[in-house]
Amino acid sequence: MADISTQVPAPPPTWVEHLAKTGLVAKGVVYCLVGALAFMAAFELGSTSTQEAGKIGIFQFILEQPFGKWLLGLVALGLLCYTLWRFIQAFYDTKSKGSDTKGTAMRLRYIFSGLVYGALAYLAARLALGSGSQTGSGDSRETIARELLQQPFGQWLVGILGAGTILAGLYQIYYGYSDKYKKNVRGPGLKEDLEEKMIRAGKVGYMARGIVWLIIGYMFLQAALHANAQEAGGSSSAFSFLESAAYGSYLLGAVALGLICYGVFMFMRAKYKPLYT
Template identity: 25%
Template sequence: MADEDTALAEAADAAEAASNTKALDVVARSGFAVMALLHIVIGAIAIALALGQPGQAEPTGAIEQLAANPWGPAVMWAGLTGCAGLAVWQLSEATLRARHLPAGQRAGKFISSGFLAVAYGSVGLTFAGFAVGMRGDSGDSTRDFSTTLIRSPLGVPALIALGLTIIGIGIYFIVKGIRKQFKDELHHFEGTRRGQVISALGVAGHAAKGVALILVGLLFIVAAATNRPGESTGLDGSLKALRDHAAGPYLLTVIAAGLISYGVFALIRARFGRM
């Protein structure tokens, strides 16, 4: 038994060493840059929605915008590569490197980084779909997923649990922004005027991203509570639902500006952030 534990530990150490390669670092950083660009485009689409224009304020809509430019196919494959690398890096964070954390932090890291690994992998698959000419609607995909899940045994509790998890991650982003915990990841400009601007972008961006995630999570819970899976329409649906309220366009504009701020911050983090 001891020999088996030792062999497993050695295999985990070898896998962790492999995940620390320069190549994966570069690809993961490019993935951060891709996600940053998507946040900027989603924020721009959200501003258009607030002004009454059509659009899809979610990753599929943003990727569709990027695919429409002359370099679209190359951008799609580059996006797929970056997101795949970032998903692998987050998966290693959730498993291999989380081994060294105290037991109390290990579960949280597994959930947060594991969720991000799935999210980045999903965005990568969307890039792949556009690259090979298979375009979809993430709102439809979310509805289909919710419908399938809610019809399964324990589907309603599972959908509620998913919504609560997304809300929890949203709260984590808000707290991280308010407490400026992102400075642990980005300290290159610490103590400079430029650093103050980057810090402000980080606070606004993390808070806006957190609010957007909470809205998405709430739609999952509403869908489960009312047994209407069509209500869970992802980020685009949650932002459009917000827009339809009295002060919705103003709130949507604030969230959109925050998402753009997060995108700019994430671009800087992609280049200078600690991995």
């Protein structure tokens, strides 16, 4: 009989685990702040607008606090750690996903996640060092849409990106709702009540995140249909979209609380969840 230990992924080196935990904490900080500012914008607390609730907006918010440059620098470093961890997962296959179609797709998802958070780390670092625009130089997704529309078959490219974002949003909602997600949360050594708290926080968080991605994807499709890059947008634009709907304040408030739950889930995952499962 084959040794069962050969079927279980080996724990990562200590430095990789520290890298992952630092990255997850930084990601949790970002999502908690995004959710908190979006909630404040929903109910007009503290003169906060939805434009200030996007990731660029929260970097500016951190920068304006006492010792803001140092705090933002720490966030940038944490996001860089998250980026490196995602690349390690992808290229060294630390979760034993394999090289078949499903495994390759999962490893490509890790690479994409690493690229996204690497870009955020770069932006946060530039702002912390004082070399970035105070306004964030506009919406990055609008810039992407504009660049794509200038290419051959540009409307198709933007449309494909929008459709892909919608599919990613649907997957986030499914991942949060499904039993598969619950199995991935559970791990050895966790108390049952702690598992349930993680499950609830993660479920609400993933679904809220998926809703935001669905709206972002919809806006990309509108930009493609009308060949107008200004119709594309990121999370701040998605928050504005929600706020403008019927009962918009309550919808935005609910999604904002979900994003805070996602941030809390990142904190809990960093502290309790085995990172090699």
